[in-house]
Amino acid sequence: QKEVEQNSGPLSVPEGAIASLNCTYSDRVSQSFFWYRQYSGKSPELIMSIYSNGDKEDGRFTAQLNKASQYVSLLIRDSQPSDSATYLCAVLHGSGNTGKLIFGQGTTLQVKP
Amino acid sequence: NAGVTQTPKFRILKIGQSMTLQCTQDMNHNYMYWYRQDPGMGLKLIYYSVGAGITDKGEVPNGYNVSRSTTEDFPLRLELAAPSQTSVYFCASISQGAAGELFFGEGSRLTVL
Numbered sequence: 001q002k003e004v005e006q007n008s009g010p011l012s013v014p015e016g017a018i019a020s021l022n023c024t025y026s027d028r029v030s031q032s033f034f035w036y037r038q039y040s041g042k043s044p045e046l047i048m049s050i051y052s053n054g055d056k057e058d059g060r061f062t063a064q065l066n067k068a069s070q071y072v073s074l075l076i077r078d079s080q081p082s083d084s085a086t087y088l089c090a091v092l093h094g095s096g097n098t099g100k101l102i103f104g105q106g107t108t109l110q111v112k113p
Numbered sequence: 114n115a116g117v118t119q120t121p122k123f124r125i126l127k128i129g130q131s132m133t134l135q136c137t138q139d140m141n142h143n144y145m146y147w148y149r150q151d152p153g154m155g156l157k158l159i160y161y162s163v164g165a166g167i168t169d170k171g172e173v174p175n176g177y178n179v180s181r182s183t184t185e186d187f188p189l190r191l192e193l194a195a196p197s198q199t200s201v202y203f204c205a206s207i208s209q210g211a212a213g214e215l216f217f218g219e220g221s222r223l224t225v226l
Contacts, residue, residue, distance in 0.1 A: 003172075008153070034213045043203060043217035044156070088155055092213050099144050099163045101213055102172065105155035 003027060004091050006104035014112050019076040021107050023089030026070070032092035033065055033072045038106070039085045048074065079111045115139050119204050119218035126194040126225045134189040134221050136204030142216070143209040145187040147171075147179065149200040150220075156203065162187055163209075194225045 005024050013019045021035075032051055036044040050056045050063040050072065062075040072091075076083055086106040093100040117138045126132055138145065143164050148156040148171075158171030162181040176198060178190040187206075191198060201222050205215040 004155075006155070032213050036215075043219055044215070045217075046214050049213060090213060097209065099161055100158070100169070100171070101146065101161075101215065102158060103148070103156040 003102045004104035006089050006107045010108040010110050012110045013079050017079050019079045021074040021087050023072045025091045029095040030091050034090040035074045036088040037085045081111050081113050084111045117216050117218040119221050123222050130194050131192050136187045137185050138206040142206035144207045146205045147189045148203045151200050196225050199225045
């Protein structure tokens with residue numbers, strides 16, 4: 001079992017729709033979770049972090065965490081063509097700050113005008 | 114403030130050659146990382162370091178070596194290059210208190226022929 005799993009996609013949504021991106025992880029004691037966005041040919045950039053069960057909202061982005069189900073998701077409301085990118089889920093392995101940050105394989109999002 | 118600087122940006126190697134990818138950061142970050150990204154895939158952790166003199170293996174360490182003699186520098190050594198090491202390599206760093214919020218370099222594209 002991979003430590004962090006995502007559907008590779010592509011996930012295609014029309015402009016203005018909600019895009020839902022999902023991620024599961026295997027390490028039950030992990031406490032810190034992150035979503036990165038990567039445009040083609042560029043370095044990843046952090047868009048959201050979440051540490052507690054429930055929802056965390058930042059503008060059009062909402063991260064959701066369910067530690068019992070070992071599941072993290074990212075919702076993008078009012079999707080725009082500029083949101084078209086690969087979204088990478090990352091999990092800090094272990095409890096505390098072990099430093100070992102593991103990424104999933106990424107989900108490619110396509111927002112069609 | 115340069116951030117995270119990687120060199121070279123592009124390199125072509127022949128099978129069996131060796132080389133070092135350089136990474137330096139000027140933010141006084143404790144934690145540094147090397148990831149590789151194959152086409153259409155996520156980031157795979159090669160090695161990471163939580164401070165000068167301390168390194169640890171990630172998910173895919175075989176064929177690579179690292180050292181961390183200073184806070185600023187974290188070079189990645191490839192010995193006996195193989196075609197399977199063709200990839201884009203990213204160096205990243207974070208401060209100890211900002212777990213998971215990586216600052217990435219621009220990447221180094223390596224081709225082994």
